[in-house]
Amino acid sequence: MKDVYLLSGFLGSGKTSLLSNLIAQFKAEGIKPAVIMNELGKLAFDSRAVDEDIPLKEMLEGCICCTGSEKMEAQLQTLLAGEDFDVLLIETTGAAHPVEALDAVFSPLFANELNIKGIITVADCKRWLEREKLSPQTRMLFLEQIRHAHLIVANKVDLLTEEEVFNVSMQLQAINSSAPIIQTSNSKISINAIQNLEATFHQKEVQEVSIGKQLFLSSRLHTFKEPINQETFEEWIRNLPDTVYRMKGYVPLEGHKNPFLFQYAYGMIQWLPEYMKMAPQIVIIGEQIDKLQIVGDTGND
Numbered sequence: 001m002k003d004v005y006l007l008s009g010f011l012g013s014g015k016t017s018l019l020s021n022l023i024a025q026f027k028a029e030g031i032k033p034a035v036i037m038n039e040l041g042k043l044a045f046d047s048r049a050v051d052e053d054i055p056l057k058e059m060l061e062g063c064i065c066c067t068g069s070e071k072m073e074a075q076l077q078t079l080l081a082g083e084d085f086d087v088l089l090i091e092t093t094g095a096a097h098p099v100e101a102l103d104a105v106f107s108p109l110f111a112n113e114l115n116i117k118g119i120i121t122v123a124d125c126k127r128w129l130e131r132e133k134l135s136p137q138t139r140m141l142f143l144e145q146i147r148h149a150h151l152i153v154a155n156k157v158d159l160l161t162e163e164e165v166f167n168v169s170m171q172l173q174a175i176n177s178s179a180p181i182i183q184t185s186n187s188k189i190s191i192n193a194i195q196n197l198e199a200t201f202h203q204k205e206v207q208e209v210s211i212g213k214q215l216f217l218s219s220r221l222h223t224f225k226e227p228i229n230q231e232t233f234e235e236w237i238r239n240l241p242d243t244v245y246r247m248k249g250y251v252p253l254e255g256h257k258n259p260f261l262f263q264y265a266y267g268m269i270q271w272l273p274e275y276m277k278m279a280p281q282i283v284i285i286g287e288q289i290d291k292l293q294i295v296g297d298t299g300n301d
């Protein structure tokens, strides 16, 4: 039997960081991981976090929990038939309802091959503190991801005071009293914490939830036609509506040869120089983003 872990958590909370950390630790212990990644956008951006020697299946442009159950079965079948691995890590989109995403794995086809260990939810503590700013639907999704976790990774504590960390932990525990909570920066947890998980699922739990069926979050792929001034770009970000939750990709900046690796999650911007010439594209994820005017944009995407 191969152990399966589902990584859940809101957009930009630190799931990919968790994935990289877990992969490194499994490999160090001689345990072979395989990965299924589900991304909301068209850009296979997060797969950079997975080394080339690791079996990887990507499910782009759709949420496992809404549309992808059959696709997921097919991906699992291909992995099981053709790849040698001991443990499977499934990273869901930040828009996925964790129980419904897991439902896609609960196929009788795999009952004797997969041992589903549980849902690990990464919670962005900073965003949690200001969750009132989220739309009711999004807040609900955030709560559901925490409520159904078997382990909660309370991440980004480096951005909080000690008192805030304490308060957030108490609040998360009040929502989910059975899941252990680990406070982290950059989602650094030990694999021992997840190997000890023994999740139990009830069919009832799967039937009751329905939030993931209405995908109110959408994604948009934008291609830059020319380099952008960094300050102008950051100013544009500061003026974005609160309903833009996540952006990532490569941005061509004036004065630089290659587009920069760019990440935006909850007010925080991260730039990293890139040594290869990557396609100048970003994915924008949020609500009502179709009409969003993008800096430097002169026409349609």
Ligand SMILES: Nc1nc2c(ncn2[C@@H]2O[C@H](COP(=O)(O)OP(=O)(O)OP(=O)(O)O)[C@@H](O)[C@H]2O)c(=O)[nH]1
Pocket (backbone or CB within 6 Å): 009, 010, 011, 012, 013, 014, 015, 016, 017, 018, 046, 093, 094, 155, 156, 157, 158, 159, 184, 185, 186, 187, 246, 248, 263, 264, 265, 270
């Ligand atoms: N300050 C701080 N930043 C963090 C921490 N963890 C992750 N980040 C940053 O947050 C951004 C998002 O991290 P990811 O690991 O890509 O988050 P994700 O949940 O996989 O994002 P999506 O797949 O888009 O939902 C990146 O810029 C990370 O560097 C943390 O503990 N503290």
